[in-house]
Amino acid sequence: MSTSHTTIAPRLRRAAVAGTAALALLGLAACSSSSSTGSSGASASASSSSAASGAASGAAISGKVTVFAAASLKKTFTELGKEFEAAHPGTTVTFNFGGSDTLAASIVSGAPADVFAAASTTTMNTVVSKGDAAGTPVDFAKNELEIAVANGNPKHLTTLSGLTASGIKVALCAKTVPCGAAAVKALAAAGVKLTPVTLEQDVTSALNKVELGEVDAALVYKTDVQGAAGKVTGVNFPEAAKAVTTYPVVALKGSSNAAAAQAFAAFVASPQGEQVLTAAGFMAP
Template structure:
């Protein structure tokens, strides 16, 4: 067979081989595109799922949370409540402020509450012993007493012993109230016997007596003096460190909004909560 005949026979084979090679390249390209498209779709799906999960997490807390809190926490907790609502738009926080002993008595009697923040370990223990807490209480702050006097301290009071002076009218919290119990500890440490003109059921009421000019002085918490601003003047005294008040908080058993109650209690004890408390004059627990 001639060389030219061999060439004519080989040409179709070459063309078929080239076509096969081209088809293979096309298939590889399509597979690559398909793989790329599949990866992109998977990433989009994953991102969507992540976004959905994030939205679900932020929307998980909703409804109303009722917090029973010591009167000395009113300004700070009101601020913390607003911040918590901003972080969880579906939640509304409401407060009942008052004497810790009165609040504890209400809780053990069945008053509807989700969280209890006390100015006393003893009053919190009352609630714990009745089995009304959902978890162990957490100490979140401490406080010390100051002598609140009229602006500018016209009576020149500088110590607890001066509160017994002639013509000095003093307001104290009742002994059953945490600020009253702390006051008695401080007076005992100073060796001072004091007869107040009035005994109040919470620290806010005692401070108000000074603000209104009805008494010359009152033993209240340092944070209350700071909150009152120019309405009163605060006087430190040596025995204050011997009557430090510790504040515990706990979500309550039987809460109608357990998840939000636990989240609020945790928020108060969190670094963000501690920052707000410190700015108000509270000490770290």
């Protein structure tokens, strides 16, 4: 029994030492694995931060942006579109210009668009109330009316009341269009009742009537007269200050390119956008 006890004891001690060594090795392996995992996690975190930084810097902005904009914005927005594309290589900006009310109706009916720029807060509210705006619209410009007449003003028209003279043919925008709604306010402020020979669906069409000689005058925006320099003459009238038009812009909820839509809307309202707009005759918002 004594011999048996002496033989077993050393074996037990060696087993215990071996077990302790094995545990130590496992611990080292675990530490090594933990260290490796921590390093990998830090690397992934750094990579994520780098990606977020790249997106924030505008690197992620690319693809097509479809902008629905009021007809009076055609010249300035075409320029802004080119500047935006230059600032964000890989983007393409396309436009659908027209009467703000018609564009708003198309948007709420599901027309594919990324950004809406209207010539009226009332028209913009149509889109907002239907839940189609991705955020709060931002006012980016204002505009006033002028009387557009043929070059040199051959009829010598100087006031709104002069538009009511016998034989004078006048074009107005339909009252559902922002330029038409502004004309209604201006005429009311002047106490003038005017019967136009035509009601147009956007300001560009009204101005074209003057350019083509089909009418003697039209109530359009100052920016449209400035944009048609050499083709028409603009006549200021005091009541225009009573009918100032405000332009809001917003990215749309149904956009297929939300990042670019938000970026373009912000670009329009930026100092760079304002510079282009004021150069074209728009007033600051």
